[in-house]
Amino acid sequence: MPSTSTPADIGRAATILRAGGLVAFPTETVYGLGADASNPAAVAKIFSAKGRPQSHPLIVHVANMDLLALWAERIPPAAHKLAEAFWPGPLTLVLQRAAGVPDCVTGGQDSVGLRIPGHPLALELLRAFAGEADGRRYSGIAAPSANKFGRISPTTAGHARAELGDALDAVLDGGECEVGIESTIIDLSRGRAVLLRPGQITPARIAAVLGVEVEAPDAAAPRAPGALEAHYAPRTPLQLVAAAELPAKLSELRRRKVAVLARAEAPSGLKDVYWQEAQRAVAGYAHELYASLRRLDDLACDVILVEAPPDVPGWQGVNDRLKRAASS
Numbered sequence: 001m002p003s004t005s006t007p008a009d010i011g012r013a014a015t016i017l018r019a020g021g022l023v024a025f026p027t028e029t030v031y032g033l034g035a036d037a038s039n040p041a042a043v044a045k046i047f048s049a050k051g052r053p054q055s056h057p058l059i060v061h062v063a064n065m066d067l068l069a070l071w072a073e074r075i076p077p078a079a080h081k082l083a084e085a086f087w088p089g090p091l092t093l094v095l096q097r098a099a100g101v102p103d104c105v106t107g108g109q110d111s112v113g114l115r116i117p118g119h120p121l122a123l124e125l126l127r128a129f130a131g132e133a134d135g136r137r138y139s140g141i142a143a144p145s146a147n148k149f150g151r152i153s154p155t156t157a158g159h160a161r162a163e164l165g166d167a168l169d170a171v172l173d174g175g176e177c178e179v180g181i182e183s184t185i186i187d188l189s190r191g192r193a194v195l196l197r198p199g200q201i202t203p204a205r206i207a208a209v210l211g212v213e214v215e216a217p218d219a220a221a222p223r224a225p226g227a228l229e230a231h232y233a234p235r236t237p238l239q240l241v242a243a244a245e246l247p248a249k250l251s252e253l254r255r256r257k258v259a260v261l262a263r264a265e266a267p268s269g270l271k272d273v274y275w276q277e278a279q280r281a282v283a284g285y286a287h288e289l290y291a292s293l294r295r296l297d298d299l300a301c302d303v304i305l306v307e308a309p310p311d312v313p314g315w316q317g318v319n320d321r322l323k324r325a326a327s328s
């Protein structure tokens, strides 16, 4: 993966984080907007830069399992199994919070979201940041996706700059994010495995490691606000359309300026429609999804039509994001 940030850039970024600044950095999923998770004043800057409601908890990123133990308590065997199988990687575990985890990170809940990200630059940053200095201990970087609240997550350093520009004290550039959609979130804080947000790592793969089914959230599950509302949205209205209904929809909209994202080739003879062909396989589709939506959004069309991908488990993460993008 191409990276234009040097070890010196990473060192500077770690110093900025220790001093309470904001750094955008690449992970394998999307770019994160990072701050020292132990420093409430630094974390407050995340919320104001994003325009994010204070009640929405943040994911704490750590470099290794020893640091994880500073953030969570009564870590169940299931967490160790999933960490072994999938970390570093695109999985967030919700665990019981340790004493002393700031409320601003957890949204005041008893649980905390944690992950070891699978991007080399993110790991170098986390390692450079962690340690003790001036009587303070630095151990975790709180990082939501580096976008304004409710908007499309960034998958390049340029997207992060375009979203948050002046609010950032530094941006690390690690090229395009490989996965392209946010991590799978599994709640393990209540003695069961509950899916709070689908992602590249499917419930079937989690279940295969744990030997128990992954459950859907019930009423008592921890809130994962970002996973409940209209989200991941371009400014242009977006409609999800079944493949078979696309031709009829296009003729209905023939006087409007229309952009299409579809896995199919553009039909011949189509006029005045911007047609973006998407990858057929889910990994490639997810990798390009947010960049494609940004590109189509920039065309300032009246509507973006997205051909609905297959409704099968492997596409759950992508379908979830498309549904939310369409519902705002």
Ligand code: TXA
Residues within 6 Å of the ligand: 027, 029, 030, 031, 032, 033, 056, 057, 058, 059, 092, 094, 106, 109, 111, 112, 113, 117, 143, 144, 145, 146, 181, 182, 183, 185, 196, 197, 222, 223, 224, 225, 226, 227
């Ligand atoms: O892939 C990712 O997870 C990216 C990269 C930067 O790591 N981060 C990300 O953060 O997507 P954000 O803030 O955009 O989404 C975090 C989600 C939110 O839906 C939040 O509600 C949920 O994680 N979350 C965090 N802590 C939680 C907790 N203690 N209980 C329930 N949900 C939690």
Ligand code: MG
Residues within 6 Å of the ligand: 144, 145, 153, 226
């Ligand atoms: Mg987000």
